[in-house]
Amino acid sequence: MREARLPSINVAPLLQRDAETVAKTVAEIGAACRDLGFFYATHHGISADTLAQLNASSRAFFALPEAEKMKIEMARDGRAWRGYFPLGGELTSGKPDRKQGLYFGEELGARDPRVAAGLPLHGANPFPEAVPTLKPAVLTFMREAERAAHAIMEGVALSLGLDSQYFRRTYTAQPTLLFRIFEYPADDGESWGVGEHTDYGLLTLLAQDQHSGLQVKTPQGWIEAPPIEGALVVNIGDMLDRLTGGLYRSTPHRVRNVSGKSRLSFPFFFDPGWDAEIVPLPEHANATDDSRERWDRANVHAWSGTYGDYLLGKVSKVFPDLAKGVS
Numbered sequence: 001m002r003e004a005r006l007p008s009i010n011v012a013p014l015l016q017r018d019a020e021t022v023a024k025t026v027a028e029i030g031a032a033c034r035d036l037g038f039f040y041a042t043h044h045g046i047s048a049d050t051l052a053q054l055n056a057s058s059r060a061f062f063a064l065p066e067a068e069k070m071k072i073e074m075a076r077d078g079r080a081w082r083g084y085f086p087l088g089g090e091l092t093s094g095k096p097d098r099k100q101g102l103y104f105g106e107e108l109g110a111r112d113p114r115v116a117a118g119l120p121l122h123g124a125n126p127f128p129e130a131v132p133t134l135k136p137a138v139l140t141f142m143r144e145a146e147r148a149a150h151a152i153m154e155g156v157a158l159s160l161g162l163d164s165q166y167f168r169r170t171y172t173a174q175p176t177l178l179f180r181i182f183e184y185p186a187d188d189g190e191s192w193g194v195g196e197h198t199d200y201g202l203l204t205l206l207a208q209d210q211h212s213g214l215q216v217k218t219p220q221g222w223i224e225a226p227p228i229e230g231a232l233v234v235n236i237g238d239m240l241d242r243l244t245g246g247l248y249r250s251t252p253h254r255v256r257n258v259s260g261k262s263r264l265s266f267p268f269f270f271d272p273g274w275d276a277e278i279v280p281l282p283e284h285a286n287a288t289d290d291s292r293e294r295w296d297r298a299n300v301h302a303w304s305g306t307y308g309d310y311l312l313g314k315v316s317k318v319f320p321d322l323a324k325g326v327s
């Protein structure tokens with residue numbers, strides 16, 4: 001493992017729309033996106049209190065007896081694909097991951113047109129009765145994380161020479177929001193917490209507890225992305241890679257919890273609207289096929305379609321049993 005560090009970027013000027021200091025932030029974001037596709041964001045507006053509530057409520061949930069957790073099991077939730085999955089229940093790169101977790105999305109009522117139309121991955125979230133604090137903790141985190149993600153995407157747009165609202169207009173007026181809470185038991189010396197993969201959408205914001213485990217693939221080898229108090233890890237997903245013809249990289253990463261303790265992480269996925277057709281930016285349309293280097297051997301630059309199609313294809317692979325009920 002190489003001793004290298006991801007850059008750390010203060011994103012407050014984007015949240016505050018501070019014209020004097022935003023140029024520096026934008027330049028840093030552009031450089032980080034072109035280089036590793038990963039950086040730490042500080043001053044992101046997600047409060048320390050929100051993170052503490054989320055951490056404590058999640059710990060309380062995972063400490064429940066298995067039967068209690070299984071009351072909100074994903075398999076019971078139908079098309080929305082929300083709820084709990086037990087250890088080994090998800091197969092990120094074809095093998096069971098050494099983690100248990102909770103899967104959430106945007107909290108949508110039955111009258112939301114997307115729910116009424118029966119779109120998979122849309123609906124209400126199941127929350128555990130046994131830990132009533134989890135619901136407000138998750139919903140508050142998601143609200144604050146969405147605000148941070150819009151602001152960082154404004155920085156990404158500016159760094160590409162686009163106007164700040166470009167992505168909001170084209171893809172994220174009604175983003176697809178997925179939020180997950182993972183508990184990784186201490187390493188067993190054999191299995192990956194999450195196997196090597198890239199994320200699917202535009203931007204991932206990751207909060208972590210105090211235990212390391214995340215590793216990022218760089219041209220010089222794997223590096224660690226340990227937790228930094230108060231900072232989020234931000235990385236680019238396949239759709240931004242596709243839009244920029246590979247200029248902004250969707251970088252592979254993986255997790256091995258070698259901390260010796262149980263590790264919690266909280267990835268928030270900020271993705272294009274479900275029906276959005278993903279069309280490369282005209283000036284970045286000439287991408288090279290990088291499928292031979294990719295973990296899934298897919299050529300995202302030859303792919304076209306809506307984000308919903310892309311996501312469904314990916315999620316069907318990681319939860320093969322659930323997918324049978326949706327297709």
Ligand SMILES: O=C(O)CCC(=O)C(=O)O
Pocket residue numbers: 180182194199206208213214253254255265266267
């Ligand atoms: O748990 C982590 O640190 C990363 C999780 C991750 O990469 C993912 O859920 O896509």
Ligand SMILES: [Fe+2]
Pocket residue numbers: 197198199253
């Ligand atoms: Fe990931």
